[in-house]
Amino acid sequence: MDERNNRSISITVDIEDWYHIPSVCGSDFSVYKNVDDFFERWGKRYDYLSEPTKKILDLLDEFNVTATFFVVADVAEHYPGLIESISERGHEIGCHGAHHSCKINPKTKEPLMTIKEFEDETLEAKQTLEKVSGKKVIGYRAPNAVVTGEMLDSLERIGFKYDSSVSVNSLYNKTDSSLRGVSSVPYHPAPCSLEPGGNRTFVEFPWSYYDIGAKIPTSGGPMLRFLGSQVILKGLKQSLNRGHTIFYFHPIDISNEKFPDVGRGRPFYWAVKGDIVEKRIRHVLKNLEHIDKIPLKDLVR
Template identity: 70%
Template sequence: MRGSFSVTVDIEDWYHIPSVCSSPYAVYRTVNEFFEKWEGRYDYLTEPTKRSLDILDEFNITATFFVVADIVEHYPGLVESIAERGHEIACHGLHHACKIDPETKEPLMSNEEFEQKTLLAKRILEKVGGEKVVGYRAPNAFVGGWMLDSLENIGFKYDSSVSVNSLYNKTDSSLKTVSSFPYYPIENGLEVGDDRNFIEFPWAYYQNVLKIPASGGPILRFLGAPLVLNGLIQSLKRGHTIFYFHPIDISCTKFPSVGNNRPFYWCMKGKPVEHRISHILKSMSDVKKVCLRDYQENEL
Protein backbone atom coordinates (compact mmCIF):
# COMPACT_ATOMS: atom_id res chain seq x y z
CA MET A 1 0.00 0.00 0.00
CA ARG A 2 1.56 3.28 -1.11
CA GLY A 3 -0.97 5.87 0.01
CA SER A 4 -1.54 7.68 3.28
CA PHE A 5 -4.81 7.45 5.16
CA SER A 6 -7.10 10.04 6.77
CA VAL A 7 -9.72 9.33 9.39
CA THR A 8 -12.63 11.76 9.25
CA VAL A 9 -15.63 12.11 11.55
CA ASP A 10 -18.94 13.80 10.70
CA ILE A 11 -20.45 15.54 13.74
CA GLU A 12 -24.20 15.67 13.25
CA ASP A 13 -27.15 14.38 15.25
CA TRP A 14 -30.06 12.16 14.21
CA TYR A 15 -32.32 15.07 13.21
CA HIS A 16 -29.76 16.43 10.75
CA ILE A 17 -30.36 13.61 8.26
CA PRO A 18 -32.40 14.62 5.17
CA SER A 19 -35.45 12.54 6.07
CA VAL A 20 -35.94 14.71 9.17
CA CYS A 21 -34.57 18.18 8.34
CA SER A 22 -33.45 20.48 5.53
CA SER A 23 -34.13 18.52 2.34
CA PRO A 24 -36.95 18.61 -0.22
CA TYR A 25 -38.54 15.54 1.39
CA ALA A 26 -37.85 16.30 5.08
CA VAL A 27 -40.42 16.41 7.90
CA TYR A 28 -39.03 19.77 9.02
CA ARG A 29 -38.13 22.40 6.45
CA THR A 30 -35.14 23.61 8.47
CA VAL A 31 -33.29 22.80 11.68
CA ASN A 32 -34.64 26.05 13.13
CA GLU A 33 -38.18 24.81 12.46
CA PHE A 34 -37.28 21.52 14.15
CA PHE A 35 -36.22 23.30 17.33
CA GLU A 36 -39.30 25.52 17.24
CA LYS A 37 -41.62 22.50 17.15
CA TRP A 38 -39.71 19.61 18.74
CA GLU A 39 -40.49 19.05 22.43
CA GLY A 40 -38.61 15.81 23.10
CA ARG A 41 -35.00 14.92 23.73
CA TYR A 42 -32.74 15.94 20.88
CA ASP A 43 -29.17 15.30 22.10
CA TYR A 44 -28.19 11.77 21.12
CA LEU A 45 -24.77 12.99 20.03
CA THR A 46 -22.71 14.00 23.07
CA GLU A 47 -22.16 10.54 24.57
CA PRO A 48 -21.07 8.72 21.38
CA THR A 49 -18.83 11.67 20.44
CA LYS A 50 -16.94 11.22 23.70
CA ARG A 51 -16.60 7.50 22.94
CA SER A 52 -15.37 8.32 19.44
CA LEU A 53 -12.68 10.56 20.88
CA ASP A 54 -11.58 7.75 23.19
CA ILE A 55 -11.37 5.33 20.25
CA LEU A 56 -9.16 7.76 18.34
CA ASP A 57 -6.96 8.18 21.42
CA GLU A 58 -6.66 4.40 21.70
CA PHE A 59 -5.19 4.23 18.19
CA ASN A 60 -3.23 7.49 18.51
CA ILE A 61 -5.07 9.07 15.58
CA THR A 62 -5.50 12.77 14.88
CA ALA A 63 -8.67 13.03 12.82
CA THR A 64 -10.53 15.67 10.84
CA PHE A 65 -13.96 16.41 12.32
CA PHE A 66 -16.48 17.84 9.88
CA VAL A 67 -18.85 19.69 12.22
CA VAL A 68 -22.31 21.08 11.53
CA ALA A 69 -21.94 24.61 12.88
CA ASP A 70 -25.25 24.72 14.76
CA ILE A 71 -23.80 22.01 17.05
CA VAL A 72 -21.89 24.85 18.75
CA GLU A 73 -25.17 26.47 19.88
CA HIS A 74 -27.07 23.36 20.92
CA TYR A 75 -24.23 21.28 22.45
CA PRO A 76 -22.16 23.69 24.57
CA GLY A 77 -18.55 22.60 24.98
CA LEU A 78 -18.71 19.63 22.62
CA VAL A 79 -16.79 21.13 19.69
CA GLU A 80 -14.31 22.68 22.10
CA SER A 81 -13.63 19.22 23.57
CA ILE A 82 -12.78 17.91 20.09
CA ALA A 83 -10.36 20.77 19.40
CA GLU A 84 -8.75 20.36 22.83
CA ARG A 85 -7.77 16.80 21.88
CA GLY A 86 -5.81 18.18 18.93
CA HIS A 87 -8.17 17.17 16.15
CA GLU A 88 -8.87 19.33 13.11
CA ILE A 89 -12.18 21.18 13.03
CA ALA A 90 -13.64 21.40 9.52
CA CYS A 91 -17.05 22.50 8.24
CA HIS A 92 -20.09 20.34 7.51
CA GLY A 93 -22.41 23.24 6.76
CA LEU A 94 -24.36 25.66 8.93
CA HIS A 95 -27.43 23.45 9.45
CA HIS A 96 -26.60 20.33 7.35
CA ALA A 97 -29.00 21.45 4.63
CA CYS A 98 -28.87 19.93 1.14
CA LYS A 99 -27.30 22.39 -1.32
CA ILE A 100 -28.37 20.53 -4.47
CA ASP A 101 -31.59 18.66 -5.12
CA PRO A 102 -31.11 14.93 -4.40
CA GLU A 103 -33.06 14.00 -7.53
CA THR A 104 -32.29 16.65 -10.16
CA LYS A 105 -28.88 17.77 -8.77
CA GLU A 106 -29.91 21.35 -9.49
CA PRO A 107 -28.85 24.04 -6.95
CA LEU A 108 -31.24 24.65 -4.07
CA MET A 109 -29.71 28.06 -3.35
CA SER A 110 -27.70 30.73 -5.09
CA ASN A 111 -23.92 31.01 -4.92
CA GLU A 112 -24.36 34.14 -2.82
CA GLU A 113 -26.59 32.43 -0.26
CA PHE A 114 -24.29 29.41 -0.11
CA GLU A 115 -21.24 31.60 0.47
CA GLN A 116 -23.00 33.71 3.09
CA LYS A 117 -24.20 30.74 5.15
CA THR A 118 -21.00 28.76 4.76
CA LEU A 119 -18.84 31.72 5.74
CA LEU A 120 -20.97 32.16 8.85
CA ALA A 121 -20.49 28.47 9.68
CA LYS A 122 -16.75 28.82 9.11
CA ARG A 123 -16.50 31.77 11.50
CA ILE A 124 -18.56 30.03 14.19
CA LEU A 125 -16.29 26.98 14.07
CA GLU A 126 -13.11 29.08 13.98
CA LYS A 127 -14.20 30.96 17.10
CA VAL A 128 -14.70 27.82 19.18
CA GLY A 129 -11.84 25.82 17.66
CA GLY A 130 -9.26 28.57 17.83
CA GLU A 131 -7.81 27.79 14.38
CA LYS A 132 -8.57 28.55 10.75
CA VAL A 133 -11.16 26.23 9.23
CA VAL A 134 -9.95 25.24 5.77
CA GLY A 135 -11.88 22.02 5.03
CA TYR A 136 -15.48 21.35 3.97
CA ARG A 137 -17.72 18.34 3.49
CA ALA A 138 -21.10 18.76 1.84
CA PRO A 139 -24.06 17.72 3.99
CA ASN A 140 -25.29 14.29 2.88
CA ALA A 141 -22.42 14.39 0.32
CA PHE A 142 -24.65 16.20 -2.19
CA VAL A 143 -22.11 18.39 -3.92
CA GLY A 144 -21.97 20.47 -7.10
CA GLY A 145 -18.91 21.82 -8.87
CA TRP A 146 -20.12 25.40 -8.40
CA MET A 147 -19.86 24.87 -4.64
CA LEU A 148 -16.10 24.26 -4.81
CA ASP A 149 -15.54 27.61 -6.52
CA SER A 150 -17.53 29.33 -3.78
CA LEU A 151 -15.60 27.48 -1.09
CA GLU A 152 -12.32 28.65 -2.60
CA ASN A 153 -13.67 32.21 -2.79
CA ILE A 154 -14.35 32.33 0.97
CA GLY A 155 -11.06 30.84 2.11
CA PHE A 156 -11.38 27.06 2.11
CA LYS A 157 -8.45 24.97 0.90
CA TYR A 158 -10.13 21.62 0.32
CA ASP A 159 -13.37 19.65 0.08
CA SER A 160 -14.02 15.97 0.83
CA SER A 161 -17.46 15.06 -0.50
CA VAL A 162 -17.08 13.23 -3.82
CA SER A 163 -17.91 9.51 -3.85
CA VAL A 164 -17.20 7.67 -7.10
CA ASN A 165 -19.18 4.43 -7.33
CA SER A 166 -21.52 2.44 -9.54
CA LEU A 167 -24.53 2.49 -7.19
CA TYR A 168 -25.41 6.18 -6.91
CA ASN A 169 -24.12 9.65 -7.78
CA LYS A 170 -24.72 12.49 -5.35
CA THR A 171 -22.98 15.06 -7.54
CA ASP A 172 -23.84 17.17 -10.60
CA SER A 173 -21.00 15.56 -12.59
CA SER A 174 -20.37 12.23 -14.31
CA LEU A 175 -17.04 11.92 -12.39
CA LYS A 176 -15.50 10.15 -15.40
CA THR A 177 -11.99 11.39 -14.63
CA VAL A 178 -12.16 11.00 -10.84
CA SER A 179 -10.79 8.07 -8.82
CA SER A 180 -10.27 7.66 -5.06
CA PHE A 181 -7.15 9.81 -4.60
CA PRO A 182 -6.83 13.61 -4.21
CA TYR A 183 -6.90 15.91 -7.20
CA TYR A 184 -7.32 19.52 -8.31
CA PRO A 185 -10.88 19.97 -9.63
CA ILE A 186 -11.67 22.03 -12.71
CA GLU A 187 -13.36 25.38 -12.17
CA ASN A 188 -17.15 25.15 -11.92
CA GLY A 189 -16.97 21.36 -11.97
CA LEU A 190 -15.83 18.21 -10.22
CA GLU A 191 -13.75 16.55 -12.93
CA VAL A 192 -9.95 16.45 -12.69
CA GLY A 193 -8.28 19.70 -13.70
CA ASP A 194 -4.96 21.51 -13.51
CA ASP A 195 -3.08 22.97 -10.57
CA ARG A 196 -5.12 25.34 -8.39
CA ASN A 197 -5.18 26.39 -4.75
CA PHE A 198 -7.94 23.91 -3.88
CA ILE A 199 -7.96 20.12 -3.45
CA GLU A 200 -10.74 17.53 -3.58
CA PHE A 201 -10.32 14.45 -1.36
CA PRO A 202 -12.69 11.86 -2.87
CA TRP A 203 -13.75 8.76 -0.97
CA ALA A 204 -12.56 5.18 -1.20
CA TYR A 205 -14.24 2.53 -3.32
CA TYR A 206 -13.81 -1.19 -3.93
CA GLN A 207 -13.69 -2.16 -7.60
CA ASN A 208 -14.55 -5.59 -8.94
CA VAL A 209 -17.15 -5.56 -11.70
CA LEU A 210 -18.75 -2.55 -10.02
CA LYS A 211 -17.28 0.26 -8.01
CA ILE A 212 -18.68 -0.11 -4.47
CA PRO A 213 -18.46 2.84 -2.06
CA ALA A 214 -16.11 1.86 0.76
CA SER A 215 -15.27 4.89 2.88
CA GLY A 216 -17.51 4.07 5.82
CA GLY A 217 -20.73 5.70 7.01
CA PRO A 218 -23.96 3.91 6.05
CA ILE A 219 -22.01 1.39 3.95
CA LEU A 220 -20.11 0.36 7.08
CA ARG A 221 -23.35 0.04 9.02
CA PHE A 222 -25.26 -1.97 6.43
CA LEU A 223 -22.59 -3.95 4.53
CA GLY A 224 -20.00 -4.48 7.26
CA ALA A 225 -16.29 -4.04 7.88
CA PRO A 226 -14.81 -6.55 5.35
CA LEU A 227 -16.11 -4.66 2.30
CA VAL A 228 -15.01 -1.29 3.67
CA LEU A 229 -11.61 -2.62 4.73
CA ASN A 230 -10.99 -4.25 1.34
CA GLY A 231 -12.04 -1.03 -0.38
CA LEU A 232 -9.69 1.04 1.76
CA ILE A 233 -6.79 -1.33 1.09
CA GLN A 234 -7.48 -1.27 -2.65
CA SER A 235 -7.84 2.52 -2.67
CA LEU A 236 -4.56 2.94 -0.78
CA LYS A 237 -2.81 1.26 -3.71
CA ARG A 238 -4.03 4.15 -5.88
CA GLY A 239 -2.96 6.83 -3.37
CA HIS A 240 -4.19 8.71 -0.33
CA THR A 241 -7.66 7.67 0.81
CA ILE A 242 -10.46 8.57 3.22
CA PHE A 243 -12.33 6.70 5.97
CA TYR A 244 -15.26 8.27 7.80
CA PHE A 245 -17.89 7.56 10.40
CA HIS A 246 -20.51 9.38 12.46
CA PRO A 247 -20.51 9.21 16.27
CA ILE A 248 -24.28 8.64 16.09
CA ASP A 249 -23.44 5.43 14.17
CA ILE A 250 -22.25 3.98 17.49
CA SER A 251 -25.06 5.33 19.69
CA CYS A 252 -26.80 2.51 21.58
CA THR A 253 -29.89 4.62 22.27
CA LYS A 254 -33.04 4.28 20.16
CA PHE A 255 -33.65 7.43 18.14
CA PRO A 256 -37.10 9.05 17.79
CA SER A 257 -39.20 7.44 15.07
CA VAL A 258 -39.62 10.50 12.88
CA GLY A 259 -38.49 10.91 9.30
CA ASN A 260 -39.72 10.50 5.72
CA ASN A 261 -38.58 7.92 3.13
CA ARG A 262 -35.96 6.10 5.28
CA PRO A 263 -37.78 3.81 7.76
CA PHE A 264 -34.81 1.43 8.19
CA TYR A 265 -32.00 3.99 8.25
CA TRP A 266 -31.06 3.33 11.87
CA CYS A 267 -31.81 -0.41 12.03
CA MET A 268 -28.05 -1.09 12.31
CA LYS A 269 -25.95 0.99 14.71
CA GLY A 270 -24.48 0.85 18.21
CA LYS A 271 -21.88 -1.58 19.55
CA PRO A 272 -21.61 -3.73 16.39
CA VAL A 273 -20.67 -0.64 14.38
CA GLU A 274 -18.27 0.53 17.09
CA HIS A 275 -16.51 -2.85 16.89
CA ARG A 276 -16.29 -2.49 13.09
CA ILE A 277 -14.69 0.93 13.39
CA SER A 278 -12.14 -0.36 15.89
CA HIS A 279 -11.40 -3.36 13.69
CA ILE A 280 -10.71 -1.15 10.67
CA LEU A 281 -8.51 1.26 12.63
CA LYS A 282 -6.56 -1.65 14.12
CA SER A 283 -6.13 -3.19 10.66
CA MET A 284 -4.77 0.14 9.42
CA SER A 285 -2.36 0.59 12.30
CA ASP A 286 0.73 0.32 10.06
CA VAL A 287 -0.53 2.77 7.44
CA LYS A 288 0.67 6.38 7.57
CA LYS A 289 -2.08 8.59 9.02
CA VAL A 290 -2.43 12.21 8.01
CA CYS A 291 -4.88 14.85 9.17
CA LEU A 292 -6.36 16.52 6.09
CA ARG A 293 -5.10 19.97 7.11
CA ASP A 294 -1.56 18.50 7.09
CA TYR A 295 -1.76 16.82 3.69
CA GLN A 296 1.09 18.02 1.50
CA GLU A 297 0.15 19.09 -2.03
CA ASN A 298 3.40 17.64 -3.37
CA GLU A 299 1.85 14.22 -2.73
CA LEU A 300 -0.59 14.76 -5.62
Protein backbone atom coordinates in the same frame (compact mmCIF):
# COMPACT_ATOMS: atom_id res chain seq x y z
CA MET B 1 -0.54 18.46 -1.86
CA ASP B 2 1.94 17.02 0.60
CA GLU B 3 4.19 14.21 -0.67
CA ARG B 4 2.97 12.03 2.21
CA ASN B 5 -0.32 11.40 0.44
CA ASN B 6 1.00 8.11 -1.02
CA ARG B 7 -0.48 5.12 0.87
CA SER B 8 -1.77 7.14 3.78
CA ILE B 9 -5.27 7.58 5.11
CA SER B 10 -7.27 10.31 6.81
CA ILE B 11 -9.70 9.28 9.51
CA THR B 12 -12.64 11.68 9.36
CA VAL B 13 -15.68 12.04 11.62
CA ASP B 14 -18.93 13.80 10.68
CA ILE B 15 -20.48 15.59 13.67
CA GLU B 16 -24.23 15.66 13.18
CA ASP B 17 -27.17 14.37 15.19
CA TRP B 18 -30.12 12.14 14.28
CA TYR B 19 -32.36 15.04 13.19
CA HIS B 20 -29.79 16.35 10.68
CA ILE B 21 -30.58 13.54 8.22
CA PRO B 22 -32.74 14.49 5.18
CA SER B 23 -35.79 12.50 6.27
CA VAL B 24 -36.09 14.68 9.39
CA CYS B 25 -34.74 18.15 8.44
CA GLY B 26 -33.80 20.26 5.44
CA SER B 27 -34.98 18.31 2.39
CA ASP B 28 -38.05 18.39 0.15
CA PHE B 29 -39.37 15.24 1.87
CA SER B 30 -38.39 15.95 5.47
CA VAL B 31 -40.75 16.32 8.43
CA TYR B 32 -39.24 19.70 9.39
CA LYS B 33 -38.36 22.42 6.90
CA ASN B 34 -34.96 23.02 8.51
CA VAL B 35 -33.14 22.79 11.83
CA ASP B 36 -34.59 26.10 13.03
CA ASP B 37 -38.09 24.74 12.37
CA PHE B 38 -37.16 21.56 14.26
CA PHE B 39 -36.07 23.45 17.37
CA GLU B 40 -39.13 25.71 17.26
CA ARG B 41 -41.47 22.72 17.23
CA TRP B 42 -39.55 19.96 19.01
CA GLY B 43 -40.03 20.02 22.78
CA LYS B 44 -38.35 16.77 23.76
CA ARG B 45 -34.79 15.58 24.25
CA TYR B 46 -32.72 16.09 21.12
CA ASP B 47 -29.08 15.39 22.13
CA TYR B 48 -28.08 11.88 21.10
CA LEU B 49 -24.70 13.14 19.88
CA SER B 50 -22.63 14.19 22.91
CA GLU B 51 -22.23 10.80 24.58
CA PRO B 52 -21.07 8.82 21.50
CA THR B 53 -18.77 11.70 20.49
CA LYS B 54 -16.96 11.33 23.82
CA LYS B 55 -16.64 7.59 23.13
CA ILE B 56 -15.19 8.31 19.68
CA LEU B 57 -12.64 10.71 21.16
CA ASP B 58 -11.52 8.02 23.61
CA LEU B 59 -11.38 5.43 20.82
CA LEU B 60 -9.17 7.71 18.70
CA ASP B 61 -6.87 8.25 21.69
CA GLU B 62 -6.68 4.49 22.13
CA PHE B 63 -5.49 4.08 18.52
CA ASN B 64 -3.30 7.21 18.68
CA VAL B 65 -5.16 8.79 15.76
CA THR B 66 -5.48 12.49 15.02
CA ALA B 67 -8.62 12.87 12.94
CA THR B 68 -10.47 15.53 10.95
CA PHE B 69 -13.92 16.30 12.37
CA PHE B 70 -16.39 17.82 9.91
CA VAL B 71 -18.85 19.66 12.14
CA VAL B 72 -22.31 21.03 11.35
CA ALA B 73 -21.97 24.62 12.58
CA ASP B 74 -25.28 24.74 14.46
CA VAL B 75 -23.78 22.19 16.87
CA ALA B 76 -21.97 25.19 18.41
CA GLU B 77 -25.31 26.62 19.53
CA HIS B 78 -27.08 23.49 20.70
CA TYR B 79 -24.20 21.47 22.22
CA PRO B 80 -22.14 23.87 24.36
CA GLY B 81 -18.58 22.66 24.88
CA LEU B 82 -18.72 19.76 22.40
CA ILE B 83 -16.68 21.36 19.62
CA GLU B 84 -14.22 22.72 22.18
CA SER B 85 -13.70 19.19 23.55
CA ILE B 86 -12.83 17.91 20.08
CA SER B 87 -10.41 20.75 19.41
CA GLU B 88 -8.76 20.41 22.82
CA ARG B 89 -7.96 16.76 22.04
CA GLY B 90 -5.87 17.96 19.09
CA HIS B 91 -8.18 17.06 16.21
CA GLU B 92 -8.76 19.18 13.11
CA ILE B 93 -12.10 20.98 12.81
CA GLY B 94 -13.65 21.14 9.35
CA CYS B 95 -17.03 22.46 8.21
CA HIS B 96 -20.01 20.22 7.41
CA GLY B 97 -22.32 23.07 6.49
CA ALA B 98 -24.35 25.45 8.60
CA HIS B 99 -27.39 23.21 9.18
CA HIS B 100 -26.62 20.10 7.08
CA SER B 101 -28.81 21.36 4.21
CA CYS B 102 -27.99 20.53 0.58
CA LYS B 103 -27.23 23.21 -2.01
CA ILE B 104 -28.85 21.20 -4.81
CA ASN B 105 -31.55 18.57 -4.95
CA PRO B 106 -29.56 15.29 -5.13
CA LYS B 107 -32.06 13.73 -7.57
CA THR B 108 -32.97 16.57 -9.92
CA LYS B 109 -29.71 18.56 -9.45
CA GLU B 110 -31.82 21.71 -9.30
CA PRO B 111 -30.40 24.47 -7.04
CA LEU B 112 -31.95 24.86 -3.60
CA MET B 113 -30.10 28.11 -2.86
CA THR B 114 -28.24 30.76 -4.85
CA ILE B 115 -24.46 31.01 -5.02
CA LYS B 116 -24.59 34.07 -2.75
CA GLU B 117 -26.82 32.32 -0.23
CA PHE B 118 -24.47 29.34 -0.16
CA GLU B 119 -21.36 31.49 0.23
CA ASP B 120 -22.88 33.73 2.91
CA GLU B 121 -24.21 30.80 4.93
CA THR B 122 -21.02 28.75 4.59
CA LEU B 123 -18.71 31.63 5.45
CA GLU B 124 -20.77 32.30 8.58
CA ALA B 125 -20.54 28.60 9.47
CA LYS B 126 -16.77 28.68 8.94
CA GLN B 127 -16.37 31.72 11.17
CA THR B 128 -18.57 30.19 13.88
CA LEU B 129 -16.47 27.03 13.96
CA GLU B 130 -13.23 29.04 14.02
CA LYS B 131 -14.44 31.17 16.92
CA VAL B 132 -15.58 28.20 18.98
CA SER B 133 -12.63 25.91 18.25
CA GLY B 134 -9.90 28.55 18.25
CA LYS B 135 -8.52 26.97 15.06
CA LYS B 136 -8.47 27.93 11.39
CA VAL B 137 -11.05 25.97 9.40
CA ILE B 138 -9.81 25.16 5.89
CA GLY B 139 -11.71 21.97 5.03
CA TYR B 140 -15.29 21.30 3.97
CA ARG B 141 -17.51 18.26 3.52
CA ALA B 142 -20.84 18.78 1.81
CA PRO B 143 -23.95 17.80 3.77
CA ASN B 144 -25.13 14.39 2.55
CA ALA B 145 -22.09 14.44 0.19
CA VAL B 146 -24.15 16.44 -2.33
CA VAL B 147 -21.52 18.54 -4.11
CA THR B 148 -20.97 20.45 -7.37
CA GLY B 149 -18.03 22.05 -9.13
CA GLU B 150 -19.62 25.44 -8.61
CA MET B 151 -19.61 24.79 -4.85
CA LEU B 152 -15.86 24.11 -4.91
CA ASP B 153 -15.26 27.48 -6.59
CA SER B 154 -17.36 29.15 -3.88
CA LEU B 155 -15.46 27.34 -1.14
CA GLU B 156 -12.15 28.50 -2.55
CA ARG B 157 -13.40 32.09 -2.79
CA ILE B 158 -14.38 32.21 0.88
CA GLY B 159 -11.12 30.75 2.19
CA PHE B 160 -11.33 26.97 2.18
CA LYS B 161 -8.33 25.00 0.90
CA TYR B 162 -9.91 21.60 0.34
CA ASP B 163 -13.12 19.61 0.11
CA SER B 164 -13.78 15.93 0.84
CA SER B 165 -17.20 15.03 -0.52
CA VAL B 166 -16.84 13.23 -3.86
CA SER B 167 -17.84 9.57 -3.85
CA VAL B 168 -17.19 7.66 -7.07
CA ASN B 169 -19.32 4.50 -7.18
CA SER B 170 -21.77 2.53 -9.28
CA LEU B 171 -24.74 2.80 -6.89
CA TYR B 172 -25.44 6.52 -6.80
CA ASN B 173 -24.06 9.90 -7.86
CA LYS B 174 -24.81 12.88 -5.59
CA THR B 175 -22.94 15.34 -7.82
CA ASP B 176 -23.66 17.26 -11.02
CA SER B 177 -20.75 15.56 -12.80
CA SER B 178 -20.13 12.22 -14.47
CA LEU B 179 -16.89 11.90 -12.43
CA ARG B 180 -15.31 10.04 -15.37
CA GLY B 181 -11.80 11.28 -14.58
CA VAL B 182 -12.05 10.85 -10.81
CA SER B 183 -10.87 7.86 -8.77
CA SER B 184 -10.11 7.71 -5.05
CA VAL B 185 -6.88 9.71 -5.37
CA PRO B 186 -6.69 13.39 -4.27
CA TYR B 187 -6.68 15.86 -7.16
CA HIS B 188 -6.99 19.53 -8.17
CA PRO B 189 -10.43 20.10 -9.75
CA ALA B 190 -10.85 22.12 -12.93
CA PRO B 191 -12.71 25.45 -12.50
CA CYS B 192 -16.47 25.05 -11.95
CA SER B 193 -16.04 21.29 -12.23
CA LEU B 194 -15.47 18.16 -10.20
CA GLU B 195 -13.22 16.70 -12.87
CA PRO B 196 -9.41 16.82 -12.45
CA GLY B 197 -7.38 19.37 -14.34
CA GLY B 198 -7.32 22.53 -12.29
CA ASN B 199 -4.29 24.80 -12.12
CA ARG B 200 -5.02 25.69 -8.51
CA THR B 201 -3.97 24.74 -4.99
CA PHE B 202 -7.50 23.77 -3.93
CA VAL B 203 -7.70 20.00 -3.38
CA GLU B 204 -10.51 17.46 -3.56
CA PHE B 205 -10.07 14.37 -1.38
CA PRO B 206 -12.48 11.81 -2.89
CA TRP B 207 -13.67 8.75 -1.01
CA SER B 208 -12.58 5.15 -1.35
CA TYR B 209 -14.31 2.47 -3.41
CA TYR B 210 -13.93 -1.24 -4.04
CA ASP B 211 -13.75 -1.99 -7.77
CA ILE B 212 -15.08 -5.47 -8.55
CA GLY B 213 -16.29 -4.54 -12.03
CA ALA B 214 -18.83 -2.34 -10.32
CA LYS B 215 -17.52 0.27 -7.88
CA ILE B 216 -18.78 -0.19 -4.33
CA PRO B 217 -18.55 2.86 -2.00
CA THR B 218 -16.33 1.88 0.94
CA SER B 219 -15.30 5.02 2.81
CA GLY B 220 -17.60 4.18 5.72
CA GLY B 221 -20.59 6.12 7.03
CA PRO B 222 -23.91 4.39 6.21
CA MET B 223 -22.05 1.80 4.12
CA LEU B 224 -20.15 0.72 7.24
CA ARG B 225 -23.53 -0.04 8.79
CA PHE B 226 -25.02 -1.69 5.69
CA LEU B 227 -22.05 -3.61 4.23
CA GLY B 228 -19.94 -4.45 7.28
CA SER B 229 -16.25 -3.99 7.98
CA GLN B 230 -14.86 -6.67 5.66
CA VAL B 231 -16.11 -5.04 2.46
CA ILE B 232 -15.16 -1.59 3.75
CA LEU B 233 -11.66 -2.82 4.59
CA LYS B 234 -11.18 -4.40 1.16
CA GLY B 235 -12.16 -1.12 -0.50
CA LEU B 236 -9.89 0.92 1.74
CA LYS B 237 -6.92 -1.36 1.06
CA GLN B 238 -7.56 -1.31 -2.70
CA SER B 239 -7.85 2.49 -2.61
CA LEU B 240 -4.62 2.75 -0.59
CA ASN B 241 -2.89 1.03 -3.50
CA ARG B 242 -3.96 3.99 -5.65
CA GLY B 243 -2.83 6.59 -3.10
CA HIS B 244 -4.20 8.53 -0.17
CA THR B 245 -7.76 7.67 0.85
CA ILE B 246 -10.57 8.47 3.30
CA PHE B 247 -12.35 6.56 6.07
CA TYR B 248 -15.27 8.19 7.86
CA PHE B 249 -18.06 7.58 10.35
CA HIS B 250 -20.50 9.42 12.61
CA PRO B 251 -20.53 9.25 16.41
CA ILE B 252 -24.27 8.49 16.29
CA ASP B 253 -23.37 5.34 14.31
CA ILE B 254 -22.15 3.83 17.58
CA SER B 255 -25.02 5.03 19.78
CA ASN B 256 -26.90 2.24 21.54
CA GLU B 257 -29.92 4.44 22.18
CA LYS B 258 -33.09 4.33 20.12
CA PHE B 259 -33.54 7.59 18.25
CA PRO B 260 -36.94 9.31 18.13
CA ASP B 261 -39.27 7.73 15.60
CA VAL B 262 -39.36 10.69 13.25
CA GLY B 263 -38.65 10.83 9.54
CA ARG B 264 -40.01 9.82 6.17
CA GLY B 265 -38.74 7.49 3.48
CA ARG B 266 -35.90 5.74 5.34
CA PRO B 267 -37.43 3.15 7.71
CA PHE B 268 -34.27 1.00 7.90
CA TYR B 269 -31.70 3.81 8.06
CA TRP B 270 -30.75 3.09 11.69
CA ALA B 271 -31.45 -0.67 11.64
CA VAL B 272 -27.77 -1.38 12.32
CA LYS B 273 -25.81 0.79 14.75
CA GLY B 274 -24.39 0.79 18.28
CA ASP B 275 -21.85 -1.73 19.60
CA ILE B 276 -21.76 -3.67 16.34
CA VAL B 277 -20.65 -0.57 14.40
CA GLU B 278 -18.12 0.36 17.06
CA LYS B 279 -16.62 -3.13 16.67
CA ARG B 280 -16.46 -2.58 12.90
CA ILE B 281 -14.65 0.74 13.34
CA ARG B 282 -12.19 -0.91 15.71
CA HIS B 283 -11.65 -3.74 13.22
CA VAL B 284 -10.84 -1.29 10.43
CA LEU B 285 -8.47 0.78 12.57
CA LYS B 286 -6.74 -2.35 13.90
CA ASN B 287 -6.16 -3.66 10.37
CA LEU B 288 -4.79 -0.29 9.25
CA GLU B 289 -2.50 0.29 12.24
CA HIS B 290 0.59 0.17 9.99
CA ILE B 291 -0.76 2.88 7.64
CA ASP B 292 0.08 6.55 8.26
CA LYS B 293 -2.98 8.44 9.45
CA ILE B 294 -2.82 12.12 8.60
CA PRO B 295 -5.41 14.85 9.25
CA LEU B 296 -6.40 16.44 5.98
CA LYS B 297 -5.05 19.90 6.86
CA ASP B 298 -1.54 18.43 6.88
CA LEU B 299 -1.88 17.34 3.25
CA VAL B 300 -2.54 20.77 1.74
CA ARG B 301 -0.35 23.83 1.30
